[in-house]
Amino acid sequence: MQIFSTFEHSSYLELAITALEKVGVKKENILAVPLVNRVEERRLFDTLHRADGISLFDKGAAIGTAFSVIGASVGFVLEWGPIFWGLIGAASGFVLGFMIDYIIYKVVHKRTRVVKGKKADVVLVVECPKDLVEKVEELLWEHLALGVAKVEG
């Protein structure tokens, strides 16, 4: 039997492989194929499993800091004082920088196809005797496989 499954990159994947080897699946019968994933639409913030190399955070952090320094300085003569104006400067600078990046990446370099939801990073194929199939499937699910399917072979 062949059991196909997909995973995201994480420690769970290696835990799954170790667990399979523990129940008797041989290393030679495990095939792991890391995929080259499609370039997805620019995301506003990178997350645990996704980072697209271009962060919409760079200019926000830079301009936020600059405006915060100016806000805190000018705040000494304004009614609300330096702390509030420093924070207002930081927030408005961040939003401004973020908008600039947003316009550059979303409007200027527009990407059409959107991929939503979880994406598979690795395809894992396990070749195993019939009596192990149930155990293997269970282990794959337990270690957060995104999908599992078996094929008679």
Add this chain to the structure above:
Amino acid sequence: MNNFNSTNRERRFKAHVSALGTTQLHLRNPYIIAWWSAAFPGFGHLLLSKYLRGYALFLWEILVNNMANINLAMVYSFTGNIELAKEVLEPRWMLLYIPVYIYAIWDSYRTSVDMNKVFLLAEHENADFNSYTIGAVEVNYLDKRRPIMAIVWSLFTPGLGQLYIHRVLTAIFTMSFIIIFVYFSNLLVATHYLFLGEITQATQVLDPQWLLFIPSHVGFSIYDSYVNTVENNKLYESEQRKFLKEKYQQSRVKIPVTVDEVK
């Protein structure tokens, strides 16, 4: 104990995991690095994991800025008190500021351009590197962490975001200096006044010379911890891909066919 010893056949490594932190090369925008050096000399170099020069420039900035009253003069200039700004600037120190300030910006820009090239070469070579270390005082390994948590903790206390991703050297430095800045600027006293609704008193109690260090310090801490969390995650994926390709690609999938289907 490490999981890798150099065979001396590698030419360049793209990363190194040690007890004090995960050091890695990755592509950086040289203008952004230059900007952080402009915000606070030393930050650009800290972002590049060049700690000794980063610290040196940072300490230099605090000394010379405080002696020359640069921050105070900035506050007066921004508020239109040019006469007061001229008055507070200390001529015995002021001109010391300029060359090193420009140098920090120039050098961090130049270094990031250079290190981007080194990264591309190291990435192409894709040599094994130390990815795990365990010893008497620390354990460090490649891992995936949440970028948003790095931001949140850095907002609460600059340096905690760095601790979250095991960037110990930046964390100690950033956390020590935020204490000094908060103490001398009276920021927390002013915050108490604000909660009581006494805005004028809050403004009076603040020391502008020390207060102006804080926005850059917090901004840097958030940016550094966020960017490095994202890059550490990418490094984790790249290391895992290499591992899987090396160890788990002997097997091949055979498409099962029955005799009937062949006919």
